[in-house]
Amino acid sequence: MIYSGNIYKMRTTGSNPVSYFLTVGDIEISMNDLIGKQINIKYKNQINCINCNSITNKSFHQGYCYSCFVSLPQADEGVLHPEKDMSHLGISRDMEWAKKHSLIDHYVYLAITGNIKVGVTRYTQIPYRWIDQGAISAIKLAKTPYRNLAGQIEVELSKYISDKTSWTKMLQTQTSDIDLVSLKKQISVQIPDEYKKYITFDNTITNIHYPYNYNIQKFRSLNLDTNNTIEGKLSGIKAQYLIFDSGDVINIRKHNGYFIDLEIFE
Numbered sequence: 001m002i003y004s005g006n007i008y009k010m011r012t013t014g015s016n017p018v019s020y021f022l023t024v025g026d027i028e029i030s031m032n033d034l035i036g037k038q039i040n041i042k043y044k045n046q047i048n049c050i051n052c053n054s055i056t057n058k059s060f061h062q063g064y065c066y067s068c069f070v071s072l073p074q075a076d077e078g079v080l081h082p083e084k085d086m087s088h089l090g091i092s093r094d095m096e097w098a099k100k101h102s103l104i105d106h107y108v109y110l111a112i113t114g115n116i117k118v119g120v121t122r123y124t125q126i127p128y129r130w131i132d133q134g135a136i137s138a139i140k141l142a143k144t145p146y147r148n149l150a151g152q153i154e155v156e157l158s159k160y161i162s163d164k165t166s167w168t169k170m171l172q173t174q175t176s177d178i179d180l181v182s183l184k185k186q187i188s189v190q191i192p193d194e195y196k197k198y199i200t201f202d203n204t205i206t207n208i209h210y211p212y213n214y215n216i217q218k219f220r221s222l223n224l225d226t227n228n229t230i231e232g233k234l235s236g237i238k239a240q241y242l243i244f245d246s247g248d249v250i251n252i253r254k255h256n257g258y259f260i261d262l263e264i265f266e
């Protein structure tokens with residue numbers, strides 16, 4: 001069976017384990033069903049912008065053509081760096097978009113990926129953001145009424161806790177002894193007084209299980225720009241990574257808009 005089309009970041013549902021769905025053109029494929037099967041991903045040397053569909057030689061900001069990259073609000077720097085979002089001051093590439101995406105409740109959270117990380121997400125993206133990062137557990141730390149504020153808190157806390165994820169550690173990490181509730185207590189002390197009122201009392205721990213049995217410890221990350229074909233027996237999925245039993249992995253998220261053939265061998 002061969003499916004052809006542009007791919008997009010996998011949609012997820014559930015958390016025990018997470019179910020993954022990959023869009024290939026008009027079809028959505030249940031990726032959990034492919035675990036244990038031989039698959040072949042062949043890049044057709046075409047990238048279509050995930051916004052305007054035009055062909056682009058290079059993908060900007062995970063899937064946009066250059067023109068969309070420099071004009072769309074969802075590709076502005078406040079998306080990658082919440083503290084640079086200025087929509088609360090009325091400054092945005094598109095205020096209507098900002099009202100729906102930036103000027104809404106945001107969470108600062110702590111997550112165990114491979115290391116402990118601090119991050120920011122819109123309230124609508126919980127738990128999807130955590131799943132996309134491969135977190136095995138996470139806790140909410142602060143709730144703010146708009147994006148920039150959450151970013152300011154994250155900047156303060158990133159002096160003590162990483163705001164990055166190591167992808168190899170993330171793929172290796174199955175369990176952790178870290179007590180997120182007591183860590184939240186400790187780190188909350190470091191939040192400047194002006195932001196302390198945003199600390200949330202919600203200490204719910206979200207645990208996330210992935211369709212993957214962690215039997216591989218050495219990984220090689222491949223991308224379609226330099227490896228036209230990526231194939232093997234699919235061993236599991238974590239974050240947005242397809243993990244093959246050879247240890248080869250591909251981060252689907254980096255390939256938004258790539259046109260591929262996906263062949264599945266029964």
Ligand SMILES: [Zn+2]
Binds near residue numbers: 052054068
């Ligand atoms: Zn475009």
